[in-house]
Amino acid sequence: MTETDSERAGSGRQPVHHSPDSGLSPGSGLLDLRRVGAHPDFWYPVALSRKVRTGRAVATAFAGERIALYRTESGTVHALEDRCAHRQVPLSMGVVEGETLRCCYHAWAYRGDGRISQIPYLSKGDGRPPRGVRGYPVREAYGLVFVFPGDPEKAALTALPELPAFGSPAYKTMSFSRTVHCHYSFMHENLLDMNHQFLHRGVVGKLHPQLLDSRTQARSVEASYLFKHVGGKRNRGAELLATEGTGRRGSADVLTIRTDYPYQTLDLVPQNAERPAFRLWAAYVPEDAEQRTCHAYGLLMIAKPRVPGALHLAWPLIRRFTERVFAEDRMAVEAEQRAWEEQGEDRNHEVFPLILDVRKVLRANGVPLVPSGGTARCGSAPGA
Amino acid sequence: MTETDSERAGSGRQPVHHSPDSGLSPGSGLLDLRRVGAHPDFWYPVALSRKVRTGRAVATAFAGERIALYRTESGTVHALEDRCAHRQVPLSMGVVEGETLRCCYHAWAYRGDGRISQIPYLSKGDGRPPRGVRGYPVREAYGLVFVFPGDPEKAALTALPELPAFGSPAYKTMSFSRTVHCHYSFMHENLLDMNHQFLHRGVVGKLHPQLLDSRTQARSVEASYLFKHVGGKRNRGAELLATEGTGRRGSADVLTIRTDYPYQTLDLVPQNAERPAFRLWAAYVPEDAEQRTCHAYGLLMIAKPRVPGALHLAWPLIRRFTERVFAEDRMAVEAEQRAWEEQGEDRNHEVFPLILDVRKVLRANGVPLVPSGGTARCGSAPGA
Amino acid sequence: MTETDSERAGSGRQPVHHSPDSGLSPGSGLLDLRRVGAHPDFWYPVALSRKVRTGRAVATAFAGERIALYRTESGTVHALEDRCAHRQVPLSMGVVEGETLRCCYHAWAYRGDGRISQIPYLSKGDGRPPRGVRGYPVREAYGLVFVFPGDPEKAALTALPELPAFGSPAYKTMSFSRTVHCHYSFMHENLLDMNHQFLHRGVVGKLHPQLLDSRTQARSVEASYLFKHVGGKRNRGAELLATEGTGRRGSADVLTIRTDYPYQTLDLVPQNAERPAFRLWAAYVPEDAEQRTCHAYGLLMIAKPRVPGALHLAWPLIRRFTERVFAEDRMAVEAEQRAWEEQGEDRNHEVFPLILDVRKVLRANGVPLVPSGGTARCGSAPGA
Structure with missing residues (x-):
């Protein structure tokens, strides 16, 4: 696969390539992103292993x-x-x-x-x-059951995602599995656009996210932000999650978010730390034929602190914090989905180049959804 | 009405007449059975008499x-x-x-x-x-209110079903009235195909149903099975229902199930008994215009034992047993209906000749349902 | 605006203008009234002021x-x-x-x-x-927030409804705000046709409503009834509401109901009283694009009795009475809406000239609703 690098710093972005609603307004000829299906020729988690007894x-x-x-x-x-x-x-x-x-x-x-x-x-x-x-x-890995819904002949040639931190003794993993009533693309856009921290102001305080740089390739978009805490109170769970394993307590972190089709990751490295305080891996698996609902599977790999047992004590607070953040994100993305359903099309007016990029990546790597009734079938699904 | 008898024994069935999916696959030209309406020119129960005060x-x-x-x-x-x-x-x-x-x-x-x-x-x-x-x-009989939804001129010429056991001093009747979210045809197929006893393994134990013979006519299909109990534990209510009135306790019963359009009956005669231990009469009355929901009315006529009062004591156990069996059947037929709605057509792949026969009878005696929105009207419904 | 007066007494009505289902039967060429939208060029209440903190x-x-x-x-x-x-x-x-x-x-x-x-x-x-x-x-008045959903240039030229009793020291106002699952036209017809008092027989006893006269204009229909109480028991709340402020207790009242597009009012004057015992003002604001649900905002202005504090004591009884009457009306109009949705068209067979008149007024002053899916837009809604 030939990847077209278009690396650019936060200051050197080329907005000429990004009209505010490129391809999203009706009549543009481009498929509405919310009508693009997840490509089936990948390994998708469909259950937590422990749920299949x-x-x-x-x-x-x-x-x-x-x-x-x-x-x-x-x-x-x-x-x-x-x-x-x-x-x-x-x-x-x-x-x-x-x-x-x-x-x-x-x-x-x-x-x-x-x-x-x-x-x-x-x-x-x-x-x-x-x-x-x-x-x-079927494959089992990372406590998840993966299936390959596409062309079965491609399954053996297609790699599972690699998660080195999962097996590392330096990290401990928290799993998530939840249905979200939205197209999977809203999830990618949510995480990549860190300007949405306003949504979490109640738990993360007032943050000033500054885009450091971003890189778009044929199948991926990666962005790094510097997060400066400029006011408000940060929730204890947030505090623990960001610093516990590294021992560093600062007012700035570097977050790197990456959509690597069809998965997404987020790494947080506290100022002056040498390794991530946590690494998140996520997949958003469409549930219904129209892909208006997805199931989010997440693996949050948290750096273990030097003091044995400290993470054990912090665990419930971290879980509560992540639950709250997830609930706020869900509220927003589900509101976006409802608006799309009421408006019958994508009327978003995006101005952030990074998000226009990830839309292109998701559109280019997905498959068109055939509009239909309850009998819709999509993707390459050869018979048994 | 000319009835074409095609009596045959279990061993002498003619599968040549029954391709596995005759008339059910799309493009066959035959109407999907789940789009065939119940013929309105019959007496249908629509309420228990005691509910109309x-x-x-x-x-x-x-x-x-x-x-x-x-x-x-x-x-x-x-x-x-x-x-x-x-x-x-x-x-x-x-x-x-x-x-x-x-x-x-x-x-x-x-x-x-x-x-x-x-x-x-x-x-x-x-x-x-x-x-x-x-x-x-309107007519009232057997504790039910019957209406004639079709051509009112045919009402006087059309007989109510005959249930000699209902009035007999040798039998006592238990009534059923329940909504089931499925096309009525699934109910006929459920009861006629006794291979579905696997569904009830928790209450009837392990049964080996052997088809003794079957008979198909223009308006009816009748099948007799020999039921051998080959293992597992039989629920006490099932035991009582099958033997109470006859005093016979054996490991084999003969069940005769008959679809006599539009009704259905089931008689169980225990081995060596001279009369049925119970006789069930049932009607599945479509509720909605698309006939995706039916109301099942059942009369279970149970032979009275010689010991007076014994049936009275057994009654709650028998009722609990029948409730459970009905709940299991409902789970299955409603799953069939949901699959039909999701698939938009009947994709059943039936291999049992008897069931192919009853589908033909239900299709031939019903009326086509006009596909439409919420304003569907079907059957011959002349104005007042 | 030229208004065509067609004043007539109850005895002198001209039924020749009113075929029982004029314009409502399919094929008449007239738009189904339930597909006529409320005209947006009016001030509509959309919230109680106190709910917008x-x-x-x-x-x-x-x-x-x-x-x-x-x-x-x-x-x-x-x-x-x-x-x-x-x-x-x-x-x-x-x-x-x-x-x-x-x-x-x-x-x-x-x-x-x-x-x-x-x-x-x-x-x-x-x-x-x-x-x-x-x-x-936006305007705030009478404890309500009004918006002007139509052409904003017309907002300044369009008057808010005038409610002199609202600010009067002689009246005290009870507010109502409730969603009703029906087209707003059913609400107008409900109130104008006082023969529906049979619906409220449990709280108002047996009433004989006699139409005294009615007057239809281009934008309004007004009807006066003489209500004679001819039997049954009248609820205490009803009693208080009808007489409290006037001190008159009789067996007859004069009710005047008026649809003054798009609002509706009802005044009750007890026999021999000089002023209304109460005045009701109501607006039925469509909520959804298909206008199958409306929000009823009501202001019930009740005459204060001479004895100070008496109304305070009567208040809960009056509220309970109005809640019950409203619940009964809601049951009826929502049943009408459900019938319309099942039948797909208006099959009403109206015989009361007054109601045929108000239908004409609502149809003539409304806007056609474009049939569509979830993305329906109606009315004149210019962009920002």
């Missing part, structure tokens, strides 16, 4: 494709189309038997690849049964 | 036609279109006065046949009022 | 246009389009700073006229920001 099936989804996950007696997780081939009843309502999953209704049994292994009552004279349902490639 | 009106419906039932002071039940001719306010919100029903809003009064008997404030110079609203033929 | 913003709406109201530190109320020009997040979620309103998300600040006063982080090289959002003319 041995011998149990659970329902999940990617972009309107219902998926049944089940963990066999031997501990392997499989992902099947969540419709019995017989009468379309969800297989996630079924019963795990050894390595197979049996539909709850007429007891048809499926193997992990989606093939039917048994129909208990089938007679010779009966109709020819279907061969099975679609099976998805 | 003297001097009161209640709301019910058939296939999107709202119906007001009211019981006059003299005890007769009438059924009217549930819209005042004046301003369309439901007459079921009205007040019974003697033999008439008065709209709650401006006090227009109606006779039992739907004709207006009085408009309290009408002056000579006012506009000519409408003549009334539609009245439906 | 100093330094706070609240959300309201007119016919699908979302409006943010905020009261500045100096006490002035402003009304802005409730969408930040940046990312469409509601400004009503924002923060009041002095005389400006700041969006909660990226802190863009707006003046009371909708112009942007500050974008905190905008750099020289960034895209050109929008100029602002629409601002609405």
